Amino acid sequence: MDKVAIYARVSTVDGKQEFERQVNDLTRIIKNSGYTDEQIEIFTEKISGYKKVEDRPELTRMLNICETTPQHFKAIYITEVSRLGRNPRTTRDSIERLCDLGVQLHISNPPLSTLTTEGTRNNIVHMMLGIAIEFADIEAKTTKTRMASGKLTRAMKGKTTNNNQPYGYTSNKDGYIIIDEDEKIIIEQIFESYQSGIGTRVIANTLNEMKVPTKLAKTKPNQLLNFNKSIPSIAGNDIKWTDVVIRQILINTIYKGEKKYLNEIINVEPIISVEVFNECNELLKSKKTRNILTKYEYLLKDVIRCGCCGRVYMGRYIVKGDAVYRCTSSLKTRCANRSINISLIESVIYSLILNSDALLKTLDNPNDMLNQIKKELKQQEQLLKNEEKELTAKEKQLENLLTTMTLSANPNFSLYTKMESGILTQINLLKDKIGLLKKDIFSKVITIQNFNIEATSRDMIVKAQHNRKELKSIFKQFVHSIIINDMGNGYVLANLTIKINGVVYTNQRLKLFIYADGVRKYGGRNEKLYKYLSVLHLINEATYKNSILTTDIQDIKEEFERLDEQTKDTTGLLPPLKFNQISKENRLYINEFDL
Numbered sequence: 001m002d003k004v005a006i007y008a009r010v011s012t013v014d015g016k017q018e019f020e021r022q023v024n025d026l027t028r029i030i031k032n033s034g035y036t037d038e039q040i041e042i043f044t045e046k047i048s049g050y051k052k053v054e055d056r057p058e059l060t061r062m063l064n065i066c067e068t069t070p071q072h073f074k075a076i077y078i079t080e081v082s083r084l085g086r087n088p089r090t091t092r093d094s095i096e097r098l099c100d101l102g103v104q105l106h107i108s109n110p111p112l113s114t115l116t117t118e119g120t121r122n123n124i125v126h127m128m129l130g131i132a133i134e135f136a137d138i139e140a141k142t143t144k145t146r147m148a149s150g151k152l153t154r155a156m157k158g159k160t161t162n163n164n165q166p167y168g169y170t171s172n173k174d175g176y177i178i179i180d181e182d183e184k185i186i187i188e189q190i191f192e193s194y195q196s197g198i199g200t201r202v203i204a205n206t207l208n209e210m211k212v213p214t215k216l217a218k219t220k221p222n223q224l225l226n227f228n229k230s231i232p233s234i235a236g237n238d239i240k241w242t243d244v245v246i247r248q249i250l251i252n253t254i255y256k257g258e259k260k261y262l263n264e265i266i267n268v269e270p271i272i273s274v275e276v277f278n279e280c281n282e283l284l285k286s287k288k289t290r291n292i293l294t295k296y297e298y299l300l301k302d303v304i305r306c307g308c309c310g311r312v313y314m315g316r317y318i319v320k321g322d323a324v325y326r327c328t329s330s331l332k333t334r335c336a337n338r339s340i341n342i343s344l345i346e347s348v349i350y351s352l353i354l355n356s357d358a359l360l361k362t363l364d365n366p367n368d369m370l371n372q373i374k375k376e377l378k379q380q381e382q383l384l385k386n387e388e389k390e391l392t393a394k395e396k397q398l399e400n401l402l403t404t405m406t407l408s409a410n411p412n413f414s415l416y417t418k419m420e421s422g423i424l425t426q427i428n429l430l431k432d433k434i435g436l437l438k439k440d441i442f443s444k445v446i447t448i449q450n451f452n453i454e455a456t457s458r459d460m461i462v463k464a465q466h467n468r469k470e471l472k473s474i475f476k477q478f479v480h481s482i483i484i485n486d487m488g489n490g491y492v493l494a495n496l497t498i499k500i501n502g503v504v505y506t507n508q509r510l511k512l513f514i515y516a517d518g519v520r521k522y523g524g525r526n527e528k529l530y531k532y533l534s535v536l537h538l539i540n541e542a543t544y545k546n547s548i549l550t551t552d553i554q555d556i557k558e559e560f561e562r563l564d565e566q567t568k569d570t571t572g573l574l575p576p577l578k579f580n581q582i583s584k585e586n587r588l589y590i591n592e593f594d595l
Helices: 017-032 057-068 088-101 123-156 181-195 200-209 215-219 243-251 274-288 342-355 357-364 366-407 413-450 458-466 468-478 553-567
Strands: 004-010 040-046 075-078 104-107 169-171 177-179 258-261 264-267 304-306 313-317 323-327 479-486 491-500 510-515 531-535
Touching (some): 004 017, 004 057, 017 040, 017 075, 040 057, 088 123, 181 200, 181 243, 181 274, 200 243, 200 413, 243 274, 323 342, 342 468, 342 479, 342 491, 342 510, 342 531, 366 413, 468 479, 468 491, 531 553
Parallel strands (some): 004 040, 004 075, 075 104
Antiparallel strands (some): 169 177, 258 264, 479 491, 491 510, 510 531
């Protein structure tokens, strides 16, 4: 029984219906020639016509059948020559290959056959196809150029160029890119979390824990998606957050209002401030350069920031050499701020944790602390459900109001406008409240994920003094951020923000005046001196913007001199104040060479 083949192809931008049209048209032509459905084999694929033959599975399979058994198909049918390919050279090669095997190629538009009725090469048709192939190539390239130009024009106007918008954005009915208010909350939380030192993997795990859907899970939940040859087909609903996705979000300039398209920058409405975006990207860059962090545990990794330029401090340790946290600006152009000894700053923080009544109270009851956070999380989640239910009800109320007004014979537009305004105000308030609740829930989930009960008992803290992995977990529980400024008198100001029960105390920052020169042996002093002064408030309070000190450092220096005099007071007229000195046995060391 003679067999014939149909080869149908659509490019990756065409729709599924194109397959059906090609197959249906060719099937009708074949049946008019006396063939039945059983005699027709169909080969279809969705792939670019510029791909090489070996990269097109169905075309390769069909040609291999012809190579192995030249008489298997009496003829192959295609709708037009461009379906066989777009590249002139490879398309001609495929036609010549079939001709040499004696396999007839029928083209329906225009109606052409590559072999004569005697089975020989039809030279005239081959000449016509050669011209048609070149025209098909020109047409495709012209269309591509027009489409690119059209997309660029749309992009420059702030419109979408495809159906896939970055997480946090969507499009309106006119095609303009606008912020998706629900996704905006997640984007803000991703940047805020990363800025506070939480890693990309933890952020991704938290979003998955909270069952926050990815963009594809929302837009294509039941569609099977193919990413590359190494990843099998996966339903959109099964695509989860990963650290790679979080990193891609952090480096995407669209979130600071700059959408990149080809070589152009298009302004869109930002979700994140330029300062926050740049700070997160500086942090990302600094992590790339930390080639020594795999060897040593830095307890304050990603926590210390430079009060001069706002960049993160990174740890640098070389045995019998540098042992400091230093500003990452030194990787490019060094700023004026000084480095600080690793053992000194870590020992100061360790001393503070052990001597803070507020912190020790939470350490004595770690299970109570964790249970309280879980209890608050459950309450917030229930409150979120209630608010979302109320929002749905208000939106339905607005819809019903519009329906009533539309169907009314004598609509009262003034009353309608007043009622509509009232409902819209309530809807906006509910949306704001829902946004705040989602942020709080996100923060609590991260706190629970990072909570280490063993590391938060006082005994464990004392025992962990010589175990840097455990110490790092302890520090993570209580240290939110530290901002360093050199005072130019041997001391540094370290502005410490602590967190207890996952709550960051931004309004009660500790000012630590640390004697940075004390770790140097000079001026007749043979022993290192670890000392610091801790105060909660200053007369000339230190203020910051994006981690950069805005108060004149000279004012801070004068304030310190006043406090220094207060520590020496013997009259009893001034409130008692003294420097804390850390004995040798209570210091932290990165290894034995620091002793």
